[in-house]
Amino acid sequence: MNIAVLGTGKVGSTLGARLTSRGHRVLYGSRTPRGADRLDHRSAVASCDLVITALPGDDVLGVLEEIGDEALGDKILLDPSATITPQIATGHTGDGVAVRVQERFPRTRVVKTLNTMNFAIMVDPLASVPAASVFVSGDDIAAKKAVTGLLGDLGWPDTGIIDLGGIGTATATEQAGSLYFATVRALGDARFSLTVSR
Ligand SMILES: NC(=O)c1ccc[n+]([C@@H]2O[C@H](COP(=O)([O-])OP(=O)(O)OC[C@H]3O[C@@H](n4cnc5c(N)ncnc54)[C@H](OP(=O)(O)O)[C@@H]3O)[C@@H](O)[C@H]2O)c1
Numbered sequence: 001m002n003i004a005v006l007g008t009g010k011v012g013s014t015l016g017a018r019l020t021s022r023g024h025r026v027l028y029g030s031r032t033p034r035g036a037d038r039l040d041h042r043s044a045v046a047s048c049d050l051v052i053t054a055l056p057g058d059d060v061l062g063v064l065e066e067i068g069d070e071a072l073g074d075k076i077l078l079d080p081s082a083t084i085t086p087q088i089a090t091g092h093t094g095d096g097v098a099v100r101v102q103e104r105f106p107r108t109r110v111v112k113t114l115n116t117m118n119f120a121i122m123v124d125p126l127a128s129v130p131a132a133s134v135f136v137s138g139d140d141i142a143a144k145k146a147v148t149g150l151l152g153d154l155g156w157p158d159t160g161i162i163d164l165g166g167i168g169t170a171t172a173t174e175q176a177g178s179l180y181f182a183t184v185r186a187l188g189d190a191r192f193s194l195t196v197s198r
Contacts, residue, residue: 001146004029004048006041006063010119011080012054015154018123022153029063042067050076050146057083057097057174064101072108076143077101078150079170080114080122082177096171098137109143111136112170113151116180118190123154125193132156132193136163137170162196 005016006029016026027037029044045051045067053060060081064072079098098112113136114122125132134156138144144163151161164172176194184190 001025001050001150002048003027003050003052004044005052005054006030006044007054008038009054011114011122012052014119014123015052015054015080015114018154019150024150024153042071045071045075048075050078050150052078053081053101055081057081060097061100061104064105069105069107072105074107074109076140076146077105077108077110078114078147079110079112082115082174084177084181096174098167098170098174102139102167109138109140110167110170111138111140111143111147112167112173113137113147116173116176116194118192120191121193125154125156125160128191129193129195131195131197132160133195134161135169135173136161137165137167137173139166160195 002025003019004027005012008028008030016028020026027039027044027048029041030038033040041063055063079101081097083097098110102110113134116135121132134151136144136147148161180194183192
């Protein structure tokens with residue numbers, strides 16, 4: 001797939017590197033473009049099929065507004081973002097990022113996933129834990145299928161992928177940010193998975 005990764009921080013560079021190694025063509029969108037594969041946000045999106053918003057949760061809508069409806073069109077948008085307080089204490093409450101993005105860009109096919117674990121677990125889920133879960137939320141079935149395929153490329157087994165349903169369910173996983181950070185503080189370590197066992 002042709003993938004635009006917006007944001008070149010920990011999540012963006014980790015997902016981008018792994019997806020490139022799996023044969024995908026990745027272009028990065030950045031506030032500081034340089035070179036052939038690190039472009040401005042809109043240019044990165046222009047030639048891709050799927051956009052990953054590896055951006056601070058509070059900045060996702062603003063960056064997408066600058067890119068604009070026309071450029072985003074009906075592309076798939078994989079949103080792994082989280083909104084956290086300056087104290088890194090609690091997740092955002094109220095309407096989540098993914099719901100607000102989907103409402104603002106109704107043609108764009110938003111899928112929320114990968115927002116409930118550390119970036120290292122995102123691309124190597126079973127390296128340090130025996131089982132791991134990743135949640136998927138979105139209204140468009142084909143978009144969720146494409147994203148689930150990418151999760152497989154990242155190393156997620158089918159049994160660990162939980163389709164929660166429509167985009168409204170994304171807010172539940174965004175609010176799990178509070179639990180995630182409380183657990184990081186308690187364990188002093190981010191190498192764990194919030195996992196559904198049954
Ligand atoms: N780190 C994790 O383990 C983890 C786990 C789950 C979810 N998340 C979520 O994933 C997202 C990315 O996390 P991260 O750890 O990669 O963060 P990060 O290391 O801080 O990187 C975020 C990137 O977003 C861009 N950016 C920063 N401020 C911006 C602004 N005001 N406007 C536009 N772009 C901006 C920057 O890229 P450029 O300089 O290239 O523009 C920056 O490198 C966040 O929403 C985070 O909460 C992170």
